[in-house]
């Protein structure tokens with residue numbers, strides 16, 4: 077059956093490759109990016125593979141919660157169904173000594189872009205996902221996950237890009253676990269994954285903080301495509317995958333109090349910004 081799938085950060089890397097695969101299979105794919113010219117180039121490329129009606133571009137800089145809100149409004153205005161939300165957009169670590177950066181809302185940048193934007197987008201699009209059930213939320217996290225220190229979640233002390241990236245990735249996994257609990261019985265599942273280690277994407281190739289690429293974007297795309305299209309009765313909900321295999325995330329992902337704490341923090345930060 078033809079599905080409607082939103083992939084954030086599908087103007088490059090993993091998101092773009094999976095978008096290409098899905099349109100080739102005849103699905104409707106909502107492309108998202110932060111640069112309209114780059115978005116148009118992706119739409120032009122994909123238009124050679126599918127009917128123009130099967131692709132649409134949405135622009136939003138995820139470092140602004142107001143733009144995330146607008147993105148959700150644009151999608152709700154344009155679509156009557158959404159089968160899959162893939163929170164894939166992300167930024168990677170730069171160098172060991174890179175300075176802490178703030179989002180447009182004054183939040184630590186990795187937390188804001190890699191995690192909080194996806195949390196907010198899922199919250200705003202949940203009525204549409206529920207009315208389209210069976211539906212899926214998929215968070216593209218990473219094996220480079222570390223526990224969040226709730227005494228300093230914005231990393232105002234002892235800042236490092238790698239720590240910031242890694243805690244944002246665990247936050248995505250905690251969000252997935254929390255969603256899976258909240259959505260039990262709703263027909264909307266939530267799963268997260270580490271797509272592949274050091275794929276040959278811009279994030280890795282541009283970074284001097286990461287070792288050389290070791291896998292291809294195709295390998296990560298196989299893993300993400302599995303969560304988007306794979307058999308729901310096998311995948312279930314609340315899972316964390318390392319590639320194609322179900323894996324154990326960091327212990328913090330199983331701590332109910334931590335899930336609650338992250339949810340409260342997220343809601344507080346969103347209400348302060350919007």
Ligand SMILES: NC(=O)c1ccc[n+]([C@@H]2O[C@H](COP(=O)([O-])OP(=O)(O)OC[C@H]3O[C@@H](n4cnc5c(N)ncnc54)[C@H](OP(=O)(O)O)[C@@H]3O)[C@@H](O)[C@H]2O)c1
Pocket residue numbers: 084085086087088089090091108109110111114136137138139163164165166167189216217218219270271272273274275276277278279280
């Ligand atoms: N590469 C790896 O080995 C690896 C390993 C584990 C997990 N992951 C995860 O996989 C996901 C995809 O990464 P990738 O390797 O495909 O990276 P990528 O090639 O750099 O693509 C990242 C995508 O996110 C978009 N993006 C970044 N910041 C944004 C912002 N502020 N607002 C809106 N869009 C934004 C980018 O837009 P632009 O095109 O404008 O930059 C691009 O479309 C990320 O969540 C990453 O953490 C990657």
